[in-house]
Amino acid sequence: MTYVGKSIPRNDGFDKATGLGIFTQDVALPNMLFGKVLRSPYAHAKVISIDTSAAEALPGVEAVCTFENTTNKPFNTSATMITTNPGAEPVRDQRVFTGEPLYIGDEIAAVAAVTEKIAEDAVKLIKVEYEVLPAVFDPLEAMKPEAPDVQPEFGCKEHKNVCGEIVEFGIGDIGKGFEEAEVIVEADIELPRVKQAQMETHGAVASYKANGTLEVYSPTQTPHPTKMILAYALDMPESKIHVQNPPYVGGGFGVRIGLSGKAEILAAVLSMKALKPVKIQYSREEDFLASDTRHGGYLHCRLGAKKDGTFVALDTTAWLNTGAYATFGVELLGVCGACGTAGTYRVPNMHYKGFPIYTHQQTAGAFRGFGTPQGTAVVEAAVDKMAQKLGMDLLELRKMNTTKPDDKNWFPFPVGSVAINECIDKAAEGIGWKEKRGKAQSGNIRRGVGIACGTHVSNAAPFCVDYDAVYLRIEQDGSLHIGTGIPEIGPGSTTALIQVACDLLGVPFDTAVMKFGDTAAAPFDIGSHATRTLYAVSQVIRDAAEKIRKDIFEYAADFMGVPADKLDMSEGIIFGEGKEYPLSRLAYEAHLRGKQFFAAECKVPPNSLPWYAQAAEVEVDMELGIVKVIKIVSAHDVGKVVNPRLCEGQIEGGVLQGVGYAVREEMTYVDGKGFYNKGFHKYMLPTADDRPEIVPIMIESNDPAGVMGIKGIGEVGLCATVPAVLSAVEDATGVRFDAVPLVPGRVIDGFKKAGLIK
Amino acid sequence: MKYVIAQSAEEALKALKDAEGRGTIIAGGTDVMVELHEGERTAEVLVDITKAADLRGIRIDGKEIVIGSAATLSEIASDPIVRQYYPSLCKGTGSVGSLQIRNTGTLVGNIVTAQPAADGAMSVAPLNPVIVVRTFDGEKRLKISDMYVGFGKTALDTSKELVTEIRIPVPEKDEKASFVRLELRKSLSLPMLNAAAMVKYSENKVVWARITMGPVGVGPTRAAAAEEWLKGKELTEENMAEAGRLALKDANPRSNPLRGSREYREHSLPIIIRRVLEDIKAQF
Amino acid sequence: MEKLNVTVNGKFMSVDVDPELCLADFLRDRLFLTGTKIGCGKGECGACTVIMDGKAVTSCIIPVMRAEGSVIETIEGVSDGDKLHPIQEEFINKGAIQCGFCTPGMIMSSKALLDRNNDPTADEVKEALGGNICRCTGYVKIEEAVMSAAERMRNGETSK
Known part of the structure; x- marks a missing residue:
């Protein structure tokens, strides 16, 4: 392979390092207006009256949209709207605006005006009278019979405020499993909401024209699904909607799988009213307080084993706070169970039950890991407890129970290659496990190491509608053009995919380009989510590349006087039987004869399990309760490394988000006021001067289902950090925490409870 | 809105006078701009003092270190004079916000915004600073405790008054200071708690101690009971x-x-x- | 409107501006220098960092008139024609860029540091970047890129 395996600098590096790359924030269209949103100050209320006359009268205001004059068609802002598998119905519980706000920040109305300032002033002139209604914020409280109904129409029948349906599945016989168990442990964990905090806030520019066309620029992670959601909600033909990234996207981490906040549809309805382009750029405060977060909540896990350590039963329940609207609630609880609890270990009797619970808080949706970090946190806590109870080494207990390549586990696809034990060994070695674990500590500053492991998926199939299409063409000079609907949200997927495509085709990298992030670039592609982009799109690129090569070789056979089946191509040179012919020449000769080499292919990708183990070293200031993560070694079975530097970047970035999740990040709800975390100053994600040393390790297991052996890497950097840090803190202090983040107040409370301090 | 760039303290005061109460002094502007944009503050005239030569710089004047009100937090944090006498003040001013904020923000601004956990204000508080204020009528010299009238409320009327400088006595050999910050994150965060102290320690006895702490009250709060109790005592662990x-x-x-x-x-x-206190003791 | 005399990326200009504007809005909306990004509008993320008279500042909280008489450098002025600055090249080569939204601010903070000190310690790099939030990279490769650019600058390389 010429390109795969090399750290080729990313192809968008120039644009991004020079400031010339365009993001949604930079898009301006002629005649453009600016939109601002009126949001509910109450967690649950009914609008008694709304008077927009003063806003409309303000000079410069061109459109005022409210729940009264805008479509009320229910939809779902997330991609689940159009990716729910046949047989199940997506939960369509959102509207563009609402007259009965369900969280502080819910959209009531919006204004478009010639300047942002005028739009802001106009929003303040809208008079709304609310009747405040009872609200519930905690998922367990919300399930009690006396709790107010958050979504009476969309709750499940058997349980109060459970969104859509309960997610329940398993294998074997869980009751029998626990009967067989000789040792049983239980673990609980309470997890916070955390925020994606991608650097570019939600936003969109929408331009509706009276001829019925809608052009949208936005940082969506899923241009095609976004087009479909808009078409559905606005009753427009999909063919008349064009959604594109401009082309760069200032981060995603799951927060814009579907609409970017609600920016596209808010801008669209204002544009439809004003018949001018409208730009909506969320403030950082709006982004924090009125767009999806990670699911927080509670998990409980029961693990049964034989005395020799063999796991025989695993039963997990999750009660997660999905907030006011469903978005990904149901799907996420599924992944929490599947990837977070069912994947890592071979357990003959496994059961999982997940409750996505409506509350009167902002919606929780997709965030890197998508339920896997939550499930992994509680299962790994139980495994640590089991090791202690059995008096076994944490590493050995894990390694003997991890899934093996020939196992048939819960997943409806083959296990594939499995290098999880190698991950465990490498992570342990990297952290200095043997020298450091279990060392008695004294003094105020104590250190400890811990470990956790897990798996995830490399895309979302077959759990939801998830497929790709690409369009490959050889230009008339032999250079490669790839068209795809996927976005480039940061990982470098578009660079890595070109590397793969060039090696599969046998063409040079430096003249290959990819047109991406655009519904006009290629047919449907679900987009960038679920660790899938490189893994899944390379599958369909392989099919298209095979087709084009066949076409090229058949065409070249005549020119070269060599049978097609004797030809191969490398670096744009077709060769066989001692002869060579440049593709550049062939492409032009073909052009002169009215032919271009191209192929469009569409495919549902298979799936592969990316394994990982993460070891953490922490330092704890015992009297102040300050937990500092000083090092993380993160070992990953990536199948095959396409671009080592990009791959490391995915791990390092994921790890630091995991560290934030474990020790600092938390959305804190203040009764009556809403979430406190209105900006970066009030949300303690890690900065450069507070990060630990991060050691990424990539292990190649060559997965049989992946192109060239590839598996996914995008999400898994953070999936084991919480349990690894909890394990390390226990090693340092002797106290096992069952909640994160380990902020000083929580740590001191834990020390008090454990009797370490008065 | 009008923006006046004052070239001297005199010009700044004149601009305030001309604005008849509708003006405000702006130095770093790091808070003023945010407040103006959020609608939390209105001002028709902003009087920028950052180019006023007589308000800039850090110097020694006799037995005092003089920090101009337009001196940035970065300038203070990296100033050789300050570093020589009060490393704790470098640490405190060097802990505010981020380098970018410190490159424009000022120590006076850090006091005038009256945030009870302000690191710059906290680190200067126990150093017995004198804050020199020019008014339309003349000059007044305030103690740091005079600067605060409530949570987040400054005693200064920035539409009429201008801080020109902060004067800090050069410490004697037996006087040392310290600043400690309990933080969730180094940059871009206010501390959970911060504290600073200055102690005169002679023949293993505390002659006097000034200890300030926050956010535990209005502005940097004196730990009066502790100060009193420490007098005459040795700095032992107990x-x-x-x-x-x-x-x-x-x-x-x-x-x-x-x-x-x-x-x-x-x-x-x-x-x-x-x-x-341990940090102070370690300096002797 | 006030008259602003300022040098931006080496070009002197004398323009009428609304003094209520912040420097970032002036650069982005008036000069179309949209490489300077807005991540928070409150000086809390560093995406809008530019260099003013040699110092890194968050342009979203700088009143535009503070730029009177000053020399401003933005990301668009860092390279010399088609020749990228070593910092830009190292950001690209070392994998310091992911989504790219923080990148202009990161590069400007790095440049302000290295212009003054081309042999920084790891802690000095961290201090210089502490006010620039990146949510993608974990900062590892950004710090590597800065160190590597510093070495090239010590060897006399700049873009200009």
């Missing part, structure tokens, strides 16, 4: 710990959703005070 415990007598911390509950702050304050 005595420093006791001083920490006594600091609670003057502290009234509130719960913050992010930066610690009242309980946690009460737990930690004695430790922070002890560590400030």
Whole structure:
């Protein structure tokens, strides 16, 4: 392979390092207006009256949209709207605006005006009278019979405020499993909401024209699904909607799988009213307080084993706070169970039950890991407890129970290659496990190491509608053009995919380009989510590349006087039987004869399990309760490394988000006021001067289902950090925490409870 | 809105006078701009003092270090004179916000915004600074405790008054200072707690101590009971710990959703005070 | 409107501006220098960092008139024609860029540091970047890129 395996600098590096790359924030269209949103100050209320006359009268205001004059068609802002598998119905519980706000920040109305300032002033002139209604914020409280109904129409029948349906599945016989168990442990964990905090806030520019066309620029992670959601909600033909990234996207981490906040549809309805382009750029405060977060909540896990350590039963329940609207609630609880609890270990009797619970808080949706970090946190806590109870080494207990390549586990696809034990060994070695674990500590500053492991998926199939299409063409000079609907949200997927495509085709990298992030670039592609982009799109690129090569070789056979089946191509040179012919020449000769080499292919990708183990070293200031993560070694079975530097970047970035999740990040709800975390100053994600040393390790297991052996890497950097840090803190202090983040107040409370301090 | 770039203190005061109460002084502007944009503040005239030569710079004047009101936090944090006499002031001013904020923000601004946990204000508070204020009528010299009238409220009327400089006595050989910050994150964050102290320590006895702490009251709050108790005592582990415990007598911390509950702050304050004193002792 | 005399990326200009504007809005909306990004509008993320008279500042909280008489450098002025600055090249080569939204601010903070000190310690790099939030990279490769650019600058390389 010429390109795969090399750290080729990313192809968008120039644009991004020079400031010339365009993001949604930079898009301006002629005649453009600016939109601002009126949001509910109450967690649950009914609008008694709304008077927009003063806003409309303000000079410069061109459109005022409210729940009264805008479509009320229910939809779902997330991609689940159009990716729910046949047989199940997506939960369509959102509207563009609402007259009965369900969280502080819910959209009531919006204004478009010639300047942002005028739009802001106009929003303040809208008079709304609310009747405040009872609200519930905690998922367990919300399930009690006396709790107010958050979504009476969309709750499940058997349980109060459970969104859509309960997610329940398993294998074997869980009751029998626990009967067989000789040792049983239980673990609980309470997890916070955390925020994606991608650097570019939600936003969109929408331009509706009276001829019925809608052009949208936005940082969506899923241009095609976004087009479909808009078409559905606005009753427009999909063919008349064009959604594109401009082309760069200032981060995603799951927060814009579907609409970017609600920016596209808010801008669209204002544009439809004003018949001018409208730009909506969320403030950082709006982004924090009125767009999806990670699911927080509670998990409980029961693990049964034989005395020799063999796991025989695993039963997990999750009660997660999905907030006011469903978005990904149901799907996420599924992944929490599947990837977070069912994947890592071979357990003959496994059961999982997940409750996505409506509350009167902002919606929780997709965030890197998508339920896997939550499930992994509680299962790994139980495994640590089991090791202690059995008096076994944490590493050995894990390694003997991890899934093996020939196992048939819960997943409806083959296990594939499995290098999880190698991950465990490498992570342990990297952290200095043997020298450091279990060392008695004294003094105020104590250190400890811990470990956790897990798996995830490399895309979302077959759990939801998830497929790709690409369009490959050889230009008339032999250079490669790839068209795809996927976005480039940061990982470098578009660079890595070109590397793969060039090696599969046998063409040079430096003249290959990819047109991406655009519904006009290629047919449907679900987009960038679920660790899938490189893994899944390379599958369909392989099919298209095979087709084009066949076409090229058949065409070249005549020119070269060599049978097609004797030809191969490398670096744009077709060769066989001692002869060579440049593709550049062939492409032009073909052009002169009215032919271009191209192929469009569409495919549902298979799936592969990316394994990982993460070891953490922490330092704890015992009297102040300050937990500092000083090092993380993160070992990953990536199948095959396409671009080592990009791959490391995915791990390092994921790890630091995991560290934030474990020790600092938390959305804190203040009764009556809403979430406190209105900006970066009030949300303690890690900065450069507070990060630990991060050691990424990539292990190649060559997965049989992946192109060239590839598996996914995008999400898994953070999936084991919480349990690894909890394990390390226990090693340092002797106290096992069952909640994160380990902020000083929580740590001191834990020390008090454990009797370490008065 | 009008923007006046004052070339001197005199010009700044004249601009304020001309604005008849509708003007405000702006130095770093890091808070003023945000407040203006959020609609939390209105001002028709902004009087920028950053180019006023007589308000800039850091110098020694006799037995005092003089910090101009337009001197940035970065300039103070990296100033050789300040570093020589008060490394703790470098640390405190160097802890505010981020380098970008410190490159424009000023120590006076850090005092005038009256944030009770402001690191710059906290680190200067125990150094017995004199804040020199010019008014339309003349000049007044204020102590740091005179600068605060309530939570987040400055005693200064920035539409009529201008801080020109802060004067800090050069320490004697037996006087040392310290600043400690209990933080969730180094940059871009206010501390959970911070504290600073200055001690005159002679023949293993505390001659006097000035200890300030926050956010446990209005502005940097003096730990009066601890200061009094320490007089004449040696800085032993037990005595420093006791001083920490006594600091609670003057502290009234509130719960913050992010930066610690009242309980946690009460737990930690004695430790922070002890560590400030330990740091001072280590300098002798 | 006030008259602003300022040098931006080496070009002197004398323009009428609304003094209520912040420097970032002036650069982005008036000069179309949209490489300077807005991540928070409150000086809390560093995406809008530019260099003013040799110092890194968050342009979203700088009143535009503070720029009177000053020399401003933005990301668009860092390279010399088609020749990238070593910092830009190292950001690209070392994998310091992911989504790219923080990148202009990161590069400007790095440049302000290295212009003054081309042999920084790891802690000095961290201090210089502490006010620039990146949510993608974990900062590892950004710090590597800065160190590597510093070495090239010590060897006399700049873009200009």
